[in-house]
Amino acid sequence: MxxxxxxxxxxxxxxxxxxxxxxxxxxxxxxxxEDPVELWQWMLAHPTGHxxxxxxxxxxxxxxxxxxxxxxxxxxGHRKEPR
Amino acid sequence: MTGVTTLARMTAFAKNQWYVAAYGRxxxxxxxxxxxxxxxxxxxxxxxxxxxxxxxxxxVHRRYPLTAGRLDGDTVVCGYHGFTYDTGGTCVFVPGQKxxxxxxxxxxxxxxxRDSLVWVWIGDPALADPGAVPRAPWLADxxxxxxxxxxxxxxxxxxxxxxxxxxxxxxxxxxxxIGTPEVAETPITTEVDEGAGVVRVSRHMDxxxxxxxxxxxxxxEGRITRWQDIEYHAPCLYLLHSRIAPVGVLPEPDGSxxxxxxxEITYAITPSTDRHxxxxxxxxxxxxxxxxxxxxxxxxxxxxxxxxxxxxLNVLQKALDTEREGYQELSINIDTGGLAARRIxxxxxxxxxxxxxVVASP
Ligand code: FES
Ligand SMILES: [Fe+2]
Ligand SMILES: [Zn+2]
Numbered sequence: 001m002x003x004x005x006x007x008x009x010x011x012x013x014x015x016x017x018x019x020x021x022x023x024x025x026x027x028x029x030x031x032x033x034e035d036p037v038e039l040w041q042w043m044l045a046h047p048t049g050h051x052x053x054x055x056x057x058x059x060x061x062x063x064x065x066x067x068x069x070x071x072x073x074x075x076x077g078h079r080k081e082p083r
Numbered sequence: 084m085t086g087v088t089t090l091a092r093m094t095a096f097a098k099n100q101w102y103v104a105a106y107g108r109x110x111x112x113x114x115x116x117x118x119x120x121x122x123x124x125x126x127x128x129x130x131x132x133x134x135x136x137x138x139x140x141x142x143v144h145r146r147y148p149l150t151a152g153r154l155d156g157d158t159v160v161c162g163y164h165g166f167t168y169d170t171g172g173t174c175v176f177v178p179g180q181k182x183x184x185x186x187x188x189x190x191x192x193x194x195x196x197r198d199s200l201v202w203v204w205i206g207d208p209a210l211a212d213p214g215a216v217p218r219a220p221w222l223a224d225x226x227x228x229x230x231x232x233x234x235x236x237x238x239x240x241x242x243x244x245x246x247x248x249x250x251x252x253x254x255x256x257x258x259x260x261i262g263t264p265e266v267a268e269t270p271i272t273t274e275v276d277e278g279a280g281v282v283r284v285s286r287h288m289d290x291x292x293x294x295x296x297x298x299x300x301x302x303x304e305g306r307i308t309r310w311q312d313i314e315y316h317a318p319c320l321y322l323l324h325s326r327i328a329p330v331g332v333l334p335e336p337d338g339s340x341x342x343x344x345x346x347e348i349t350y351a352i353t354p355s356t357d358r359h360x361x362x363x364x365x366x367x368x369x370x371x372x373x374x375x376x377x378x379x380x381x382x383x384x385x386x387x388x389x390x391x392x393x394x395x396l397n398v399l400q401k402a403l404d405t406e407r408e409g410y411q412e413l414s415i416n417i418d419t420g421g422l423a424a425r426r427i428x429x430x431x432x433x434x435x436x437x438x439x440x441v442v443a444s445p
Contacts, residue, residue, distance in 0.1 A: 021419065037422060
């Protein structure tokens with residue numbers, strides 16, 4: 001592959017000091033989990049289950065939330081996923 | 084259950100991709116044989132213009148390996164009965180008769196020599212785009228000094244991808260060489276650029292023990308700031324941008340970084356057969372460039388580390404070969420990058436099944 005950057009970038013941050021992974025889709029949808037398999041499954045199902053803006057089902061948040069915000073400053077609705 | 088995945092017995096090969104076949108220095112006026120994605124290939128350089136040629140390593144006559152024959156100028160002469168092939172793989176001579184059968188040709192492969200590496204295109208030659216070869220410019224840049232080598236591993240290439248995408252193993256498998264406790268302890272950030280086929284994994288250690296690999300080569304005493312930024316250009320090229328500095332020393336606001344030591348660690352992961360992979364490795368540095376002792380030290384130590392991986396993956400493959408189809412494994416946070424790489428490889432393998440549309444000849 002050429003490595004030419006594209007807009008389709010998925011990102012997962014392992015939040016320092018926790019076991020929590022925080023995923024951000026290129027569409028802005030976000031979710032946290034403690035299992036990378038589950039998080040990638042959700043992420044790569046895009047757009048299924050991704051709701052950037054508009055309705056915010058539990059665990060999905062619009063763009064604008066910074067992935068490195070400490071957990072206690074996360075907006076409502078951004079919770080650890082059930083395991 | 085959390086983290087569990089069920090695995091196939093073999094990582095699928097991705098065709099229609101460039102793969103590193105050799106270092107440029109390995110190919111000369113002797114035939115070199117390498118098997119890439121199960122295709123045996125003979126490499127050599129032409130006498131007339133030093134170009135690297137790649138031909139299928141099987142004579143059309145009785146399938147004798149061309150690498151068991153010899154070069155005659157720019158042509159290859161089969162060592163069994165003398166069928167002779169030009170640089171495009173066309174047979175130009177057969178013994179005892181004037182007429183050379185029209186179908187007498189071996190496959191020739193597109194080749195690009197770049198950044199001291201020889202890349203070969205495996206797949207449909209019509210799709211080969213030399214511009215898509217990923218770069219590792221420091222390998223051939225006079226401002227950097229590079230040491231390197233290649234070690235074959237008797238394992239599925241997917242095991243090597245997994246190994247390199249999760250450097251937490253440095254702490255356990257390479258402790259006392261390149262590993263320190265902080266590597267396994269420090270959280271990572273993983274990014275996948277789906278369109279580009281690139282996985283990035285970053286681990287920034289603010290205050291870490293300095294392993295011998297860096298202590299002895301840089302001369303830093305005491306603790307360090309150690310950054311590991313991986314860029315995996317699936318399927319073949321793996322870059323580890325390593326930045327080492329005394330604790331607290333950061334790049335300047337203008338982006339320059341004069342007070343850090345930079346090491347570019349390059350791997351090429353080239354699948355050979357289902358159970359064999361070529362592990363090309365190189366270590367490039369932007370300090371002590373002319374110091375032979377540092378070169379020897381980094382070469383020997385990194386080779387030792389690579390051989391630790393080789394031994395571990397040989398053992399792992401043997402164990403996996405006793406597993407039933409559909410065995411399971413368990414992934415945790417450290418595997419976030421490796422899981423992403425697997426998924427991209429699976430996609431590239433599926434895409435590689437497609438071939439170029441057949442264009443009717445006039
Ligand atoms: S096998 Fe090559 S010439 Fe007979
Ligand atoms: Fe290793
Ligand atoms: Zn999405």
